[in-house]
Amino acid sequence: MSCTSNSVFRVSSNPSINLKPSISIETKFNPFHQLPYSSKPTSRFQIKCTIRKIRERLSTVKNTQKIAEAMKLVSAAKVRRAQEAVINGRPFSEALARMLYHINESVQLEDVDVPLASVRTVRKVALVVITGERGLCGGFNNAVIRKAESRIQELQKLGLDCTIISVGKKGNAYFSRRMPSLFVDRFVEGEGFPTVKEAQTIADDVFSLFVSEQVDKVEMLYTKFVSLISSDPVIQTLLPISPKGKVVDAYGNSVDALEDEFFRLTTKEGKLAVERLKVGKRSELELHPLLEFEQDPVQIIDAMMPLYLNSQILRALQESLASEVAARMNAMNNATENAVELNTALTMVYNRKRQSKITEELLEIVAGAEALRPLD
Amino acid sequence: MTLNLCVLTPNRSVWNSEVNGIILPTNNGQIGVLPNHAPTATAVDIGILRIRLNDQWLTMALMGGFARIGNNAITILVNEAERGSDIDPQEAQKPLEIAEANLRKA
Numbered sequence: 001m002s003c004t005s006n007s008v009f010r011v012s013s014n015p016s017i018n019l020k021p022s023i024s025i026e027t028k029f030n031p032f033h034q035l036p037y038s039s040k041p042t043s044r045f046q047i048k049c050t051i052r053k054i055r056e057r058l059s060t061v062k063n064t065q066k067i068a069e070a071m072k073l074v075s076a077a078k079v080r081r082a083q084e085a086v087i088n089g090r091p092f093s094e095a096l097a098r099m100l101y102h103i104n105e106s107v108q109l110e111d112v113d114v115p116l117a118s119v120r121t122v123r124k125v126a127l128v129v130i131t132g133e134r135g136l137c138g139g140f141n142n143a144v145i146r147k148a149e150s151r152i153q154e155l156q157k158l159g160l161d162c163t164i165i166s167v168g169k170k171g172n173a174y175f176s177r178r179m180p181s182l183f184v185d186r187f188v189e190g191e192g193f194p195t196v197k198e199a200q201t202i203a204d205d206v207f208s209l210f211v212s213e214q215v216d217k218v219e220m221l222y223t224k225f226v227s228l229i230s231s232d233p234v235i236q237t238l239l240p241i242s243p244k245g246k247v248v249d250a251y252g253n254s255v256d257a258l259e260d261e262f263f264r265l266t267t268k269e270g271k272l273a274v275e276r277l278k279v280g281k282r283s284e285l286e287l288h289p290l291l292e293f294e295q296d297p298v299q300i301i302d303a304m305m306p307l308y309l310n311s312q313i314l315r316a317l318q319e320s321l322a323s324e325v326a327a328r329m330n331a332m333n334n335a336t337e338n339a340v341e342l343n344t345a346l347t348m349v350y351n352r353k354r355q356s357k358i359t360e361e362l363l364e365i366v367a368g369a370e371a372l373r374p375l376d
Numbered sequence: 377m378t379l380n381l382c383v384l385t386p387n388r389s390v391w392n393s394e395v396n397g398i399i400l401p402t403n404n405g406q407i408g409v410l411p412n413h414a415p416t417a418t419a420v421d422i423g424i425l426r427i428r429l430n431d432q433w434l435t436m437a438l439m440g441g442f443a444r445i446g447n448n449a450i451t452i453l454v455n456e457a458e459r460g461s462d463i464d465p466q467e468a469q470k471p472l473e474i475a476e477a478n479l480r481k482a
Contacts, residue, residue: 085387092384096453099444103417196386196456294418295403303403303419304442307453311386318387 051357054350061346065339068332071136075329079228082322085193086225089318093311100304103297115211116305117241124161126215127151128202128238130222130316131171132324133190138331140223140231140324141170147233148221163215165205167317194317196310203309210239222316223323229330231323238312241305377411381427383436383452390457391427391436398450399426400443409445416445420454435460 129148131141148164148171155162166175167188175184190198209215218239223231293300381398383391397410401423420443425436441454 088388089386091382091389092386092453095382095384095451096442099417099442099451099453199386200455291415291417294407294416299403300417300419300442303440304453307386307441307455310455314386 051350051353054346054353058343058346058350061339061342065336065343068335068339072329072332072336075325075332078325079322079329081193082318082325083225086315086318086322089311089315093315096304096308096311100308102291103301103304115302116207116239116309119240120213120216122160122216124163124215124217125155126163126165126206126209126218127155127235128165128167128206128218128220128313129171129175130220130320131166131168131174132320133169135170136331137324137328138334140327141168143231144221144223144233145171145174147235151219151221151235163209165202167202168320190317194314194321196314199310199314199317202313203306206238206313207306207309220313220316222320225319225322225326228326231327236312236316238309241308377448379409379411379413380449381452382450383425383438383454383457385454385457390459395427395429396431397428399428400452401425401438402443409450411448413445413448415447418443418445420452424460425452425457437463 127148129144131144135141152162152164162183164175164184165188166172166184167190169189172187172189176187188198188202206218210218217237220236220238221233222236224234226232378394379397381391381393381395382389397408399406399408400418401421402418403421404418406423407418420438420441422440423438425438427434427436437458437460438452438454439456441452443450443452
């Protein structure tokens with residue numbers, strides 16, 4: 001809708017039309033053959049609407065910008081907390097991994113049957129898919145779901161049956177739509193920060209499925225926190241547990257926690273920066289040759305396995321949360337920048353329209369006055 | 377000779393300092409651990425851990441796990457641990473009644 005006025009002298013906002021005003025005007029004022037329109041710097045299409053509409057749009061964009069910026073700051077704070085949660089959980093998983101290894105070594109000598117490490121021929125696979133709770137996080141949830149789909153296709157091509165345990169509202173919504181063709185065992189919804197209790201429910205579910213031989217292998221799909229800008233959905237084999245306590249992913253590559261680098265969100269010179277810390281390989285504590293087992297080694301391993309499962313799942317939940325929040329921070333950052341750009345473009349157009357309107361009115365007035373002046 | 381006690385849960389470290397002795401609830405009953413205890417590995421049952429510190433006994437509730445007693449260093453790995461001083465008896469009363477009711481129904 002182009003700007004038009006009711007007066008005889010039409011002012012069009014289309015810059016390509018050369019205006020030929022009447023002679024009386026030309027003598028008095030600068031001819032406006034071409035409205036001083038430079039091509040708009042960033043917008044790809046012309047903004048054509050009335051001044052009032054532009055004003056409304058401007059206020060909407062300003063509001064959106066404020067909201068996006070607030071969300072970005074909140075997410076930045078959350079990333080820090082999520083990273084700290086991951087760091088706080090490290091001593092536990094490290095100590096557990098080490099002890100598991102040692103105890104397994106000493107137990108190798110006997111013929112011990114550990115239910116959670118039993119390797120069976122795989123016919124059915126359970127896949128725990130960890131997605132986010134809310135949206136506005138860029139491509140985060142989509143990446144996870146796409147990876148899940150591709151893994152399901154792979155497994156089906158190998159002729160293996162697949163069960164899904166979906167964690168997170170976004171994944172739940174997706175998989176519930178896929179229900180008839182895909183068997184979903186359970187939907188889990190988290191609230192806020194992942195707690196041990198949540199990890200426990202998932203662990204119990206997985207445990208019962210595996211031990212009752214309903215599934216022969218359990219894999220977990222979560223997003224690994226690689227850096228503030230990038231995150232990576234990875235698939236990790238939860239069960240059967242490899243006797244060394246080492247963690248492998250679906251393709252047999254080691255994704256051991258002990259070999260991890262992890263990132264810390266800090267501030268450097270007032271700007272957000274990311275620090276990389278390599279997990280120091282602690283010196284392997286020698287297993288005391290006289291280590292007594294208070295109970296049967298089998299009982300002890302039985303007690304350790306649920307702990308191990310729990311800590312693995314909790315760590316995956318925490319990393320997924322950290323990636324989701326980092327993705328949201330990036331998305332909101334981009335949104336803020338876009339809003340600023342849009343703001344500038346709109347303000348430019350608004351001012352031009354406003355000025356041309358003023359010029360119009362001035363011309364009308366002067367033309368009127370001129371017309372009324374008696375010809376000399 | 378003091379004993380270094382470390383109680384770890386999956387999301388935080390509950391205790392990491394020196395103590396004089398502890399009483400640990402295991403699957404086979406309660407065991408007391410004093411400095412220079414023989415190295416032992418044991419499963420921990422759901423129960424109360426008593427910590428002796430400067431002639432005072434402190435309590436901590438443990439939700440089951442695993443403990444390793446090394447060379448004057450005890451590492452306890454549990455699913456959840458709560459210090460006695462952090463537990464509010466009023467708040468805990470209601471879940472207790474609910475749990476007892478459930479137990480009677482079962």
